[in-house]
């Protein structure tokens with residue numbers, strides 16, 4: 001479904017992502033973990049076309065997408081949520097999702113269609129119906145997360161890239177989020193998820209990839225990866241200590 005071949009991204013002298021090979025199978029939930037600054041967000045930004053790689057290739061269903069702009073990548077079926085939510089606090093939840101629907105697809109719906117679709121998607125991700133016309137500035141964390149997710153889904157992606165969607169949620173909310181992500185996969189989506197809370201990432205991922213200082217240091221089924229010495233030394237030690 002998605003294949004990265006020796007992908008590298010530099011910021012000045014800093015190599016944020018260093019020759020990373022990665023593949024994501026159709027219908028898989030791939031977890032991406034690693035310490036702060038490991039290059040996780042940069043990697044998703046490369047896949048989604050926000051950045052262009054300085055080296056290597058990214059292929060989606062066999063087609064090279066490394067050089068495509070973000071909106072072209074999005075229209076091909078790859079959507080990303082953003083780690084920080086500081087855009088347009090005056091928009092309502094419904095309007096924010098409508099943007100994804102109006103601009104994220106090659107087929108442009110009418111305003112009425114986009115509005116109806118936004119309501120359906122917000123419903124799908126468990127957003128409370130009576131609050132869909134509230135401004136984003138009035139929403140709590142979980143409602144904002146659900147809005148972000150619905151907005152990404154509005155472009156009708158095949159691959160969903162989630163950057164710390166569950167940060168700031170309490171254990172019961174993050175449990176619901178894990179169930180929701182799995183149900184999206186059951187609907188046919190492929191998911192790549194970055195998350196720091198180990199309980200959450202282990203609960204949701206079929207497979208884990210660990211990055212450290214821009215390099216992939218381990219990958220495999222979660223049970224095995226968490227017992228890998230390099231992973232414990234670079235990342236898990238501090239979390240489980």
Ligand SMILES: Nc1ncnc2c1ncn2[C@@H]1O[C@H](COP(=O)(O)OP(=O)(O)OP(=O)(O)O)[C@@H](O)[C@H]1O
Nearest residue numbers: 011014015016034035036037038039040041042043
């Ligand atoms: N736009 C940018 N310009 C310059 N340096 C950047 C930029 N984006 C990221 N970096 C640097 O690249 C490295 C990787 O950052 P990145 O945000 O990908 O890490 P991360 O694994 O997502 O970390 P976190 O867990 O804290 O979100 C860091 O050293 C960061 O400071």
Ligand SMILES: [Mg+2]
Nearest residue numbers: 040041042083
């Ligand atoms: Mg990040």
